[in-house]
Amino acid sequence: MEIDLSENLPQEFISDCTVCCRPIEVTVTSGARGEPVMKLRSEDDTA
Numbered sequence: 001m002e003i004d005l006s007e008n009l010p011q012e013f014i015s016d017c018t019v020c021c022r023p024i025e026v027t028v029t030s031g032a033r034g035e036p037v038m039k040l041r042s043e044d045d046t047a
């Protein structure tokens with residue numbers, strides 16, 4: 001998965017799961033030290 005980490009955080013986009021090709025919601029935010037933190041919300045989280 002390639003992400004264009006620009007200065008514009010947070011970012012949200014949809015990526016397809018490489019296993020089952022279902023869409024995954026990806027959110028990239030800035031961490032405490034300014035590092036990018038990627039959070040994934042996949043079909044597996046819809047409990």
Ligand SMILES: [Zn+2]
Pocket residue numbers: 017018019020021022042043
């Ligand atoms: Zn999947």
